[in-house]
Amino acid sequence: MPLAPERVEQKVRERFPNVAIERLTGAAVRDLTLIVPAEHLVEICTFLRDDDELAFAMLSWMGGADYMPRVPRFETIYSLLSVKHAARFTLKVMVSEEQPKVPTVTGVWPTANWHERETYDFYGITFTGHPDLTRILLPEDWVGWPLRKDSPLGYEEVAFTHNTPGRTVPSPSLKKLAPKKVRYRAQ
Amino acid sequence: MRSETMTLNMGPQHPSTHGVLRVALELDGENVVACKPIIGYLHTGMEKQAEYKTYTQSIPQTDRMDYISPMSNNLSFCLAAEKLLDVTVSERVQAIRVLLTELTRISSHCVWLGTHAIDIGALTVFWYTFREREKVLSIYDMVSGARMTASYFRVGGLAMDIPEGFLARCEKFVDEMPKHVDEYESLLTKNPIWIARTQGVAPLSAADALAWGVTGPSLRGSGVKWDLRKDMPYSGYETYDFEVPTGKNGDAFDRFQVRVAEIRQSTLIAKQAIQRIKALGEKGEYRVRDFKYVLPPKEDVKTSMEALIHHFKIVAHGFFPPVGEAYQAVEAPKGELGFYFVSDGSSRPWRMKVRSPSFVNLQALPVMVEGKLVADVIAAIGSIDIVLGEIDR
Numbered sequence: 336m337p338l339a340p341e342r343v344e345q346k347v348r349e350r351f352p353n354v355a356i357e358r359l360t361g362a363a364v365r366d367l368t369l370i371v372p373a374e375h376l377v378e379i380c381t382f383l384r385d386d387d388e389l390a391f392a393m394l395s396w397m398g399g400a401d402y403m404p405r406v407p408r409f410e411t412i413y414s415l416l417s418v419k420h421a422a423r424f425t426l427k428v429m430v431s432e433e434q435p436k437v438p439t440v441t442g443v444w445p446t447a448n449w450h451e452r453e454t455y456d457f458y459g460i461t462f463t464g465h466p467d468l469t470r471i472l473l474p475e476d477w478v479g480w481p482l483r484k485d486s487p488l489g490y491e492e493v494a495f496t497h498n499t500p501g502r503t504v505p506s507p508s509l510k511k512l513a514p515k516k517v518r519y520r521a522q
Numbered sequence: 523m524r525s526e527t528m529t530l531n532m533g534p535q536h537p538s539t540h541g542v543l544r545v546a547l548e549l550d551g552e553n554v555v556a557c558k559p560i561i562g563y564l565h566t567g568m569e570k571q572a573e574y575k576t577y578t579q580s581i582p583q584t585d586r587m588d589y590i591s592p593m594s595n596n597l598s599f600c601l602a603a604e605k606l607l608d609v610t611v612s613e614r615v616q617a618i619r620v621l622l623t624e625l626t627r628i629s630s631h632c633v634w635l636g637t638h639a640i641d642i643g644a645l646t647v648f649w650y651t652f653r654e655r656e657k658v659l660s661i662y663d664m665v666s667g668a669r670m671t672a673s674y675f676r677v678g679g680l681a682m683d684i685p686e687g688f689l690a691r692c693e694k695f696v697d698e699m700p701k702h703v704d705e706y707e708s709l710l711t712k713n714p715i716w717i718a719r720t721q722g723v724a725p726l727s728a729a730d731a732l733a734w735g736v737t738g739p740s741l742r743g744s745g746v747k748w749d750l751r752k753d754m755p756y757s758g759y760e761t762y763d764f765e766v767p768t769g770k771n772g773d774a775f776d777r778f779q780v781r782v783a784e785i786r787q788s789t790l791i792a793k794q795a796i797q798r799i800k801a802l803g804e805k806g807e808y809r810v811r812d813f814k815y816v817l818p819p820k821e822d823v824k825t826s827m828e829a830l831i832h833h834f835k836i837v838a839h840g841f842f843p844p845v846g847e848a849y850q851a852v853e854a855p856k857g858e859l860g861f862y863f864v865s866d867g868s869s870r871p872w873r874m875k876v877r878s879p880s881f882v883n884l885q886a887l888p889v890m891v892e893g894k895l896v897a898d899v900i901a902a903i904g905s906i907d908i909v910l911g912e913i914d915r
Contacts, residue, residue, distance in 0.1 A: 363846025363865065365605050392732045395851070396877040400864055412862070414849060414877070418732060418746060421753045425849070446735030449885045457569075472562040472914055481570055488574050 541910030576840030630855035638904035679809025724902035738857025744772030840869035
């Protein structure tokens, strides 16, 4: 019998009765998603991996999301896969803008290593305990967190006099382009 | 005598790294002490760009991820968006999608086999496999007008109907293909040099493969029978009759055998899909008739006011999914390829996350090569089957 996500939720709630676990709501939330507190993330993940009935031996992917201007602003998302029971399950952790810190799950699934580096690279969320938290897709000297909503898509701004300091007078080269005065015979 | 390790940069401009991959190797003589893949040279920020585009506008971007299997990328994108919208396409569209993604699998495995063999020194195979790959590319050309960047699937259907003579051409290709696979196998499977270069090379145990999130033929080569087409079916795969080949030892040779067997299985699936499309009509409906999400037929646009409004709305704004989120994965030639969408109710995704198989599979490279010989690194990179466009996105 396939493992229903409702059953997974029930088992997690039974195992962690004192932890504030919420279910994600929304008109079109197509996969059952639980929001768990950051301090219990590693425990819950270890339980989901090791429990025989659940056996989420694989972390399919994890990533971040920015919900600016909502408070808390960020989320990290964990998509778990149970090869044994052909089931998926999704966990989320809310992350604040002031303290964007989440414990790493590399100890549970080593594959989280690059995913967490990517999330750090894109959103500036740090993963405490991560063995090698460096930028992965962007250059090492990149400034800023490109997938944050307040980071512009980026393009080279066209230089006008109003946005280029010191460019108040048209340059001499532009004068050449001005139309020449033409004299007509009739004048 | 002094003894110290040497650091060697393999790539990013090295043909055997299949693109701009850089591998920092720490070597003790010929032995690999440590291996660190360094990626990002091809990063184009597709996930960021998608937030500024409507859903349909992002489809051409997906072609450029894993550029040797565009149809699988299109399929994963469209299925994820359809899951968000709660739209199901007709059986005919599903069969056409299955046919084209299986041809994609054949073509992708052909490219993999040719380049992997070149890396290890068997040049001939390349010319054979690229001959067949070219045939698949002309089939893409036939349906979409592009050889590589097909962008043929749309959310809620296809861009256009299949052209006349398309099925006959696919049928011819699929009928010939097993003979060509025999050719490849006669060049490699019992070739002592090939066996020496791949058997026992770059082994990956099933437990390691799962822990490192490895999917696709690389996982099946390690003996785990996991195929999303069988275990979490989409697009009606549960109704097709096919086998999931697996390996035993998880070495480069097993991954080779799994992929070659997969080409044969794909031809079987493609044959069944062709029969289905024939039964459902060579010409027919190729998108859902819900014009909130897909463009209405052009003939209607010219005669009906309502269709004209729908046409304008979709071209100008795109469609508006409900607030929510969805993740849908498909079994791409390289492994689990998935798209995760967060919608805020607008016509652009609030967040698009790509779960690309090459990105995850490459992470297992150090597990395969550390403590082994440096020459095996090339065989290992080849045997994982990576595409850097998909890793860096």
